[in-house]
Amino acid sequence: MTTSTGSRRHLEKFAWLSIAAALATIVLKTGAWWITDSVGLLADAAESIVNLVAAVAALIALRVAGRVADDDHHFGHSKAEYFSAAIEGAMIFVAAGFIIWQAVGRLLDPRPIDQVGLGLAISVLASIINGAVAFVLIRAGRRHRSITLRADGQHLLTDVWTSVGVVVGVGLVVITGIEVLDPLVALLVGGNILLTGWRLINESGTGLMDAALTPEENADLADTVAARCTDEVTVHGLRTRVAGHVSFAEFHVLVPGAWSVRRAHDVVEDIEEAIAEQHPDLRVTVHLEPREDPRAYDDYGGYEIPIEPLPDPDVPSGKETP
Numbered sequence: 001m002t003t004s005t006g007s008r009r010h011l012e013k014f015a016w017l018s019i020a021a022a023l024a025t026i027v028l029k030t031g032a033w034w035i036t037d038s039v040g041l042l043a044d045a046a047e048s049i050v051n052l053v054a055a056v057a058a059l060i061a062l063r064v065a066g067r068v069a070d071d072d073h074h075f076g077h078s079k080a081e082y083f084s085a086a087i088e089g090a091m092i093f094v095a096a097g098f099i100i101w102q103a104v105g106r107l108l109d110p111r112p113i114d115q116v117g118l119g120l121a122i123s124v125l126a127s128i129i130n131g132a133v134a135f136v137l138i139r140a141g142r143r144h145r146s147i148t149l150r151a152d153g154q155h156l157l158t159d160v161w162t163s164v165g166v167v168v169g170v171g172l173v174v175i176t177g178i179e180v181l182d183p184l185v186a187l188l189v190g191g192n193i194l195l196t197g198w199r200l201i202n203e204s205g206t207g208l209m210d211a212a213l214t215p216e217e218n219a220d221l222a223d224t225v226a227a228r229c230t231d232e233v234t235v236h237g238l239r240t241r242v243a244g245h246v247s248f249a250e251f252h253v254l255v256p257g258a259w260s261v262r263r264a265h266d267v268v269e270d271i272e273e274a275i276a277e278q279h280p281d282l283r284v285t286v287h288l289e290p291r292e293d294p295r296a297y298d299d300y301g302g303y304e305i306p307i308e309p310l311p312d313p314d315v316p317s318g319k320e321t322p
Helices: 005-009 012-036 039-065 080-108 116-143 147-176 181-208 215-226 261-278
Strands: 234-243 246-255 282-290
Touching: 012 039, 012 116, 012 147, 039 080, 039 116, 039 147, 080 147, 080 181, 116 147, 147 181, 215 234, 215 246, 215 261, 246 261, 261 282
Parallel strands: 246 282
Antiparallel strands: 234 246
């Protein structure tokens, strides 16, 4: 699916949806905590406040990532999405820390819970809102290759699981009369949220380090390129990297040195067109080389994605096809 700058801009509507959901759930969950005085519901409300901050960060990141390349950013601004994911992860850590702090305090000083039925009903309604919005965000994030939307959706899912845990904990308190179950469940929820935050921060860090495409995507790209190889045209030095919703690839095309520039260029254009059809969000850089020159096999260096077949009958003796 082609993702132009204009179409990237329309993704902002999903961030606005997340902001609206955060505002609605803040009101609902704060009301549920006020009614019941449950530390679990307080933790739930605190995470919704963090959701709002994260949703605003996501909106800003999407706007920045949607900007076109300029004099200072020749490859665009797509990596801005990784900063948003890192902020989301950090906000999740903050929420988890607050939840755990409140839970430990309530463990040391257990208190009864009031008006449980109404409080849980409000919490369940807020969870339904978050669950629906999370599904929309994650689906849109996968479709448009947006780590920002996926991170925001995952963040909302942690809120849903928080609410589920809180409902279970408060329900157990009502059934058993054991008041410490409320803060114990809050502690478990806090630990689960910490794990989610770590995953988001790790993913954003991997993206900022120019991680390659997935093995499956690399294999598919290699197959597309290999399909255009012939006895005269070979390819090596294929490498990829991901920058948010945009991916980059580079490789070397080797052709007979006696070919005209036009003929060699036509071959490169054919390969690039084939890649564009199969990988519309991939930006390709191609280096053209004469296959008879031994230096053509020594100048790409580093890691490359294997491409088969690579017939090179004209390679001078002593040189093997990479």
